[in-house]
Amino acid sequence: MPQTLVLRRPDDWHIHLRDGAALLSLVPAAARQFARAIVMPNLRPPVTTVQAALAYRNAIMAAVPAGMAFEPLMTLYLTDNTSADEVARAAASDHVHGIKYYPAGATTNSESGVTRIERASAALEAMERHGLPLLMHGEVTDPAIDIFDRERVFLDTVLEPLRRRFPSLRIVLEHITTAEAAAFVTEATGPVAATLTAQHLLLNRNAIFDGGIRPHAYCLPVLKRESHRQALLAAATSGNPRFFLGTDSAPHTRANKESGCGHAGVYSAHAAIELYAEAFEAAGALDRLEAFASLNGPRFYGLAANEGQVTLERLDWTVPASYPMGDDTVVPLRAGHTLHWRLV
Numbered sequence: 001m002p003q004t005l006v007l008r009r010p011d012d013w014h015i016h017l018r019d020g021a022a023l024l025s026l027v028p029a030a031a032r033q034f035a036r037a038i039v040m041p042n043l044r045p046p047v048t049t050v051q052a053a054l055a056y057r058n059a060i061m062a063a064v065p066a067g068m069a070f071e072p073l074m075t076l077y078l079t080d081n082t083s084a085d086e087v088a089r090a091a092a093s094d095h096v097h098g099i100k101y102y103p104a105g106a107t108t109n110s111e112s113g114v115t116r117i118e119r120a121s122a123a124l125e126a127m128e129r130h131g132l133p134l135l136m137h138g139e140v141t142d143p144a145i146d147i148f149d150r151e152r153v154f155l156d157t158v159l160e161p162l163r164r165r166f167p168s169l170r171i172v173l174e175h176i177t178t179a180e181a182a183a184f185v186t187e188a189t190g191p192v193a194a195t196l197t198a199q200h201l202l203l204n205r206n207a208i209f210d211g212g213i214r215p216h217a218y219c220l221p222v223l224k225r226e227s228h229r230q231a232l233l234a235a236a237t238s239g240n241p242r243f244f245l246g247t248d249s250a251p252h253t254r255a256n257k258e259s260g261c262g263h264a265g266v267y268s269a270h271a272a273i274e275l276y277a278e279a280f281e282a283a284g285a286l287d288r289l290e291a292f293a294s295l296n297g298p299r300f301y302g303l304a305a306n307e308g309q310v311t312l313e314r315l316d317w318t319v320p321a322s323y324p325m326g327d328d329t330v331v332p333l334r335a336g337h338t339l340h341w342r343l344v
């Protein structure tokens with residue numbers, strides 16, 4: 001058994017850093033783990049313009065601790081009204097790396113999202129032309145569709161037609177949760193990739209109901225059954241460069257999670273790379289972690305891999321029951337449990 005694991009410095013291709021006082025807690029945690037991160041734009045109000053993205057970037061940079069290097073890779077929030085001009089400005093910016101599609105009503109702060117994807121045609125056409133990636137929350141919102149089927153139905157009813165209309169559009173299917181999504185990405189002919197979270201590689205939906213209702217295991221897309229977890233782990237560890245690390249670390253305060261209507265989101269930035277190491281080791285694929293965490297993402301986004309390395313050591317440690325988040329607290333993934341890898 002290896003006692004240490006040396007990786008090229010990794011990046012997180014999907015994170016929620018929030019804003020306001022929370023930035024001072026969340027940015028250092030991300031920067032400790034990752035050199036760069038694709039930052040989600042689902043603030044209130046959402047980040048819909050390059051100007052807003054640059055202001056948000058400045059706020060993030062102000063929260064990076066002295067002596068630490070961290071580069072936020074900004075995204076815009078796609079709406080029915082996103083113009084081709086705004087897409088052109090985004091493509092010309094050194095700091096904007098993609099545009100995020102939230103189906104209206106699908107998840108946290110998605111009210112301003114796209115109501116029907118046809119309404120975003122001008123923006124999508126411009127993105128295809130400029131080579132700017134579309135990052136998709138891949139779920140339908142039809143309340144008649146079972147929540148466990150919303151990703152699978154999205155593939156057939158939204159993604160497949162979109163691929164036919166815009167075959168050169170660069171697409172990242174975010175936080176995939178099903179065997180069908182993994183197969184879709186594996187078999188796609190064009191520039192399609194996917195991010196995978198640690199929780200979807202480590203947990204199945206039983207975790208939400210383990211001895212009682214477990215709000216801290218609830219995220220969207222919701223955890224699926226074990227056969228899906230196994231398919232996702234197989235995809236992540238396959239060596240296929242279309243699959244890469246995106247934590248979807250999505251902190252909510254303890255009070256907002258432990259509530260009669262708890263918010264969706266799992267906080268994993270406290271131990272992201274350790275959690276992925278655990279998943280890859282369980283699959284006997286530790287040697288594939290570096291490509292997944294540090295090489296495949298930059299390659300898809302057309303960026304250089306990071307210089308420098310990080311070291312993980314085999315060391316048991318207990319995840320704290322909570323971490324500060326602004327004036328509040330957030331309960332992390334695996335709170336109170338023992339992890340077996342530790343980032344040095």
Ligand code: NCD
Pocket residue numbers: 016042107108137218219220221248250251264265266
């Ligand atoms: C995210 C959040 O809280 O912003 N929640 C989640 O469960 N993943 C939104 C999202 O990415 O769906």
Ligand code: ZN
Pocket residue numbers: 014015016040248250
């Ligand atoms: Zn997310």
